[in-house]
Amino acid sequence: GESVGLHLPTLSVQEGDNSIINCAYSNSASDYFIWYKQESGKGPQFIIDIRSNMDKRQGQRVTVLLNKTVKHLSLQIAATQPGDSAVYFCAVKGASGGSYIPTFGRGTSLIVHP
């Protein structure tokens, strides 16, 4: 099965700094990767996704990088704001013929200090 891990359980940054949240996965056949943000008392919400045929994808203030060689992806948040404080999860989905159910990482808690 898929094993998804996070490099750090908690990340503290100053407002305005850039944040980088990392995620490692184990199945080299994984083809779809999603980042979710979970604010306190709420359910996870989709932020950005990337497919395995891409190395980078940008959204508004967020960028996801995928390194298939080392089975690692990261979420970069530019100019981090207090509203970005939340738990961030990566989710990994298997390739065609494999599991279509996502495996969620344990989550990284991002704390933004004003």
Add this chain to the structure above:
Amino acid sequence: DAGVIQSPRHEVTEMGQEVTLRCKPISGHDYLFWYRQTMMRGLELLIYFNNNVPIDDSGMPEDRFSAKMPNASFSTLKIQPSEPRDSAVYFCASSLFWSNTGELFFGEGSRLTVL
């Protein structure tokens, strides 16, 4: 659309009591998932349905847990009898054409405390 709606938002009960959690998925979505979230184990998939049919319930921890989806707009997760170790936040999520997009839409969760 109102999103995925779960009830109750909070439930406090005593050990041995029956607990029923409810979920209304987003209209038109054909997949429904039940997750449990704890600090120790993170987000665990309990069961998921496709077109109201349970596909995989291997994540259901014990026979005390059961889930149903009688129609496309309603699902329940029942725990009977409940135990203190069942205390967690239970999330329902729905999605459309899972194999293409992969995005799950989560409800706000039901926080269960079993005393």
